Amino acid sequence: MSCEEIFLEKLRKRGFRLTPQREIVLSILHQIDSMASVEEIFEKVQDISTAIDISTVYRTLDLLQEFNLVISTDLGDGHQDYKLVGAEDPHLHLVCRQCGAVIGTEMGPGSSLAAYYLENYGFRVDFDFLSFPGLCKNCQPQGQ
Amino acid sequence: MSCEEIFLEKLRKRGFRLTPQREIVLSILHQIDSMASVEEIFEKVQDISTAIDISTVYRTLDLLQEFNLVISTDLGDGHQDYKLVGAEDPHLHLVCRQCGAVIGTEMGPGSSLAAYYLENYGFRVDFDFLSFPGLCKNCQPQGQ
DNA sequence: GTTATTGCAAATTATTTGCACTTGG
């Protein structure tokens, strides 16, 4: 099932509507690989229609996030970045704090970590779609 | 070595100065167990001296964070929360998104996770002082 | 003394909201 279909289904289930604005934001997100700021998303949205307001983009991103179609992270620069994760299974993201690259990985070792904390601390970590900050291969200092 | 000593040393090393304002902010952080907002920290600071400005609190928290004496997280409510981690070894925090409780844990399983990602993706996760969002024992819904 | 630091007030940035108008179902 495609993102669009999932989106439509979840909207319907809650009595929400599919508007052109929502379709456009979703289509833009499909074009972006790494995390993107609202500003960046908004600019691309405006290439399609200048009539769409940034508040609508915010509202749509919130909605998509609630539907688990989008994740967001604060990379430490004072605003949220967003990325479409679509119809995929829960997984982890490695987000480079230098270049913003996003590497999606299976839950694998994350699952054991989650189990460990649940067992030992009774704490249920929200690992689904979690992002880990760090440095990707290319952005690591030479020596290390 | 106490937090205060580490702080002083790191300040000196960079030609920075130890001011009463900085000492007060650090002392307040010692009184707080869980993550706290700047507003909360600022209020307590004002109990000691009303002359201290909130911008100074921000500046001091930034400094402490740079020195790895303080961590910050965005718990998803639109602002950063801070916590003193002091002279401790790198470790992980489990932060409850319901009640804000912070559970400090050893790096243990985090280290293997870091090693895993380095090996398989060449990605160096910033695990030091990282926080995992989730639900603590008390805040979990009954059935689960 | 010199220069980092502060308090203040104003600016900036990110995000949210109230509301009259529009539109999807």
Added chain:
DNA sequence: CCAAGTGCAAATAATTTGCAATAAC
């Protein structure tokens, strides 16, 4: 139709900044 959604402009919240006065070393 009519409730949900939108654009707009204004509000809010969090954080940052410029600068003259102050104080640490």
